[in-house]
Amino acid sequence: MDTQTSEPGLRREAVRRRLQGQRVCDICHDLQRSPRWLNKWWREYQRHPDTDFADHSRAPLTSPQKIPAAVGQAVIAIRHTLEAGRTPETRYGLIGARAIRRQMERLHVQPVPSASTVQRLLAAQGLTHPLGANHDSAYYPWPQAWDINALFATDIITKHLLGGETIQNFHTIDLSSHAVCLTQHADKTSATAQAHLLKTWAALGRPFLHQFDNEGAFSGGPTHVRVLGTVVRLCLYCQIEPVFTPFYEPKRNYQIETFHSLWVAGFWSRHQFTDGDHVRSETPLFVRWYRTQYQPPELEGQTPAQRRRGFQPSPLTKPLSKLIPDGRLPLTAGRIHVMRKVDPQGTITLLNETWPVGKRWMGEYIRATINTAQQQLSFWHKPDAHADWRCIKTRLFRTGETVHDLQPEFRRNSERCRDYWPG
Numbered sequence: 001m002d003t004q005t006s007e008p009g010l011r012r013e014a015v016r017r018r019l020q021g022q023r024v025c026d027i028c029h030d031l032q033r034s035p036r037w038l039n040k041w042w043r044e045y046q047r048h049p050d051t052d053f054a055d056h057s058r059a060p061l062t063s064p065q066k067i068p069a070a071v072g073q074a075v076i077a078i079r080h081t082l083e084a085g086r087t088p089e090t091r092y093g094l095i096g097a098r099a100i101r102r103q104m105e106r107l108h109v110q111p112v113p114s115a116s117t118v119q120r121l122l123a124a125q126g127l128t129h130p131l132g133a134n135h136d137s138a139y140y141p142w143p144q145a146w147d148i149n150a151l152f153a154t155d156i157i158t159k160h161l162l163g164g165e166t167i168q169n170f171h172t173i174d175l176s177s178h179a180v181c182l183t184q185h186a187d188k189t190s191a192t193a194q195a196h197l198l199k200t201w202a203a204l205g206r207p208f209l210h211q212f213d214n215e216g217a218f219s220g221g222p223t224h225v226r227v228l229g230t231v232v233r234l235c236l237y238c239q240i241e242p243v244f245t246p247f248y249e250p251k252r253n254y255q256i257e258t259f260h261s262l263w264v265a266g267f268w269s270r271h272q273f274t275d276g277d278h279v280r281s282e283t284p285l286f287v288r289w290y291r292t293q294y295q296p297p298e299l300e301g302q303t304p305a306q307r308r309r310g311f312q313p314s315p316l317t318k319p320l321s322k323l324i325p326d327g328r329l330p331l332t333a334g335r336i337h338v339m340r341k342v343d344p345q346g347t348i349t350l351l352n353e354t355w356p357v358g359k360r361w362m363g364e365y366i367r368a369t370i371n372t373a374q375q376q377l378s379f380w381h382k383p384d385a386h387a388d389w390r391c392i393k394t395r396l397f398r399t400g401e402t403v404h405d406l407q408p409e410f411r412r413n414s415e416r417c418r419d420y421w422p423g
Helices: 006-019 024-031 033-049 071-083 098-106 117-125 192-202 230-237 250-266 276-292 304-308 318-322
Strands: 151-158 166-174 182-184 209-213 241-245 335-341 345-350 354-355 366-369 376-381 390-396
Touching: 006 024, 006 033, 024 033, 071 098, 071 117, 098 117, 151 192, 151 250, 166 192, 166 250, 182 192, 182 276, 192 230, 192 318, 230 241, 250 276, 276 304, 335 345, 345 366
Parallel strands: 151 209, 209 241, 241 335
Antiparallel strands: 151 166, 166 182, 335 366, 345 354, 366 376, 376 390
């Protein structure tokens, strides 16, 4: 046998010799192949006389595991719905493969694919976060409290009393002195958030920066594009720059989250409260203990009261409070900061609008700063703790309304904010 003859050539030769009436044993001996091999290709020739004797794919012509196109579309649609969070039912919770499967089961979508198949379908549409876009490899430029009242953080913790009454506990902490202001309410609307902030700034003084998460009471809600809600307008009106943390990253507000835990252990879990008025009447006792006796680890043996001793805040006095108009506040000149992580498409979501930053920044944290007076949006990046902020892109940002100058009564020297966060 010629060793250079190709396998299809050998098959063709075997069939040719079989057609000529040669014995099977002689053919197999000459070609060094088995009778089973010869019979296989003889049957192949009989079924398909025009065969080229090439190898055929062993993959099945149909796959029982293949997901129907309609089911794949349902996976993508459910992911978009969960991620958008447009309704109270979808605003919070998980958005991954298992959550999508649960939604499909609830909606009786058949067949329900496995979690790995759902993940594969999401990846094919670019709806997953690849390595680098969803872990802590990227440096996060933490806002620095360079002095007392430089930076406040506010968050809400919801609790329920025996009998069903809901208490929305608004907590604010000064990240330098760890002083706090606590209020309790029946709801967490933007008007309630405004009432809490006014009380906080009257008690502790006005900060230069005030940090919030993306709760609707603070951000203005998930409905309107370029929404500048009540809290944002109030901050700007009082010459305070609001700062919003990234989506779904409560650790970026860890100081207030840590205080929540202390408050639960030292206050909420210590008593059985009867109603909201009972909670409000007892809260000053806890605040007094916290302010004068508790020593936060960061203060190295001092209490918040001791750290603030001698400090002269810039409070929101009653005369200043009276200058704040009722109803919808006008838009005031100032800056709004939003921290975001760039997604795999190279974009971020800002005030319910998608903005391109560039795929080279995928997985990196950037700061988006809106300058209302200049009608400008700038994107800033800081690669590590020792680097300076770098402006990577600037865009026009039309607010669609008149921007008013800061009232002289609220003016103070806040230029040092720009030393830490330029823009």
